[in-house]
Structure formats: C-alpha cells, structure tokens
Amino acid sequence: MPCQLCHRSVAELTEHHLVPRQYTRRRKLPISDTVLLCRPCHxxxxxxxxxxxxxxxxxxxxxxQAEPRLQKFVAWVSKQQPDKRVKSYR
Structure with a gap:
C-alpha cells in the first residue's frame, strides 16, 4: 500500500492521527481519523x-497536502528509493 502523502510504496506504513492523540485525550474527545504514511513523511x-x-x-x-513546506518535501521524497534513510529538516 502506498503512503497517502508521497504515494511511494514502502514495506511499512505508520498511522498518523490527523488530530494528535495527546490533544484529543486531554479534552476527552474521540480519537480522530488516521492516514497511513511512510516514516519519512510522518x-x-x-x-x-x-x-x-x-x-x-x-x-x-x-x-x-496543500501546505507549501510539506509539498516541497513530498516532491523531493517521492523521488527517493523506498528503503533510503531520510533525515527531517525544518
């Protein structure tokens, strides 16, 4: 299954909560929806x-997907090999 952000097919995907669990837990809200992302995107x-x-x-x-800094990262990471170790930068 491909990453829902960069669309690369990778061996393992992680579950990203669209509203962080820390945020919902403190406010006693239901757990938010999730998307499946590769580790570098997450x-x-x-x-x-x-x-x-x-x-x-x-x-x-x-x-x-519409956030410019993330678009730039996704454009770059989508060209990388799925098994390449990727560093995160601000």
Whole structure:
C-alpha cells in the first residue's frame, strides 16, 4: 500500500492521527481519523508542526497536502528509493 502523502510504496506504513492523540485525550474527545504514511513523511510532519498546530490547522489530509513546506518535501521524497534513510529538516 502506498503512503497517502508521497504515494511511494514502502514495506511499512505508520498511522498518523490527523488530530494528535495527546490533544484529543486531554479534552476527552474521540480519537480522530488516521492516514497511513511512510516514516519519512510522518517524521517530517512532526518536525514542521507541533501538536497544537496539527490539531487546529492541519487536521485533514487535504490541508497537509496543500501546505507549501510539506509539498516541497513530498516532491523531493517521492523521488527517493523506498528503503533510503531520510533525515527531517525544518
């Protein structure tokens, strides 16, 4: 199955909560929807944004896809080999 952000087929995907669990747990809200992401995309999201920003501004896949800094990363990572180790940068 491909990453829902960069569309690369990788061996293992991680589950990203669109509204962070820390945020929903504190407010006793139901757990949010999730998307399946490769590790580099998931790590880059959490490198760029804190949980508060993710909960308020980037709580849908469409909003994440539209964010310019993430678009730049996705354009680059989508060209990388699936097994390549990728570092995250602000």
């Amino acid at each position: 790590k880059q999201i959490h490198t760029l944004f804190d949980n508060h920003t993710l909960a308020r501004q980037f709580n849908t896949l469409e909003r994440l």
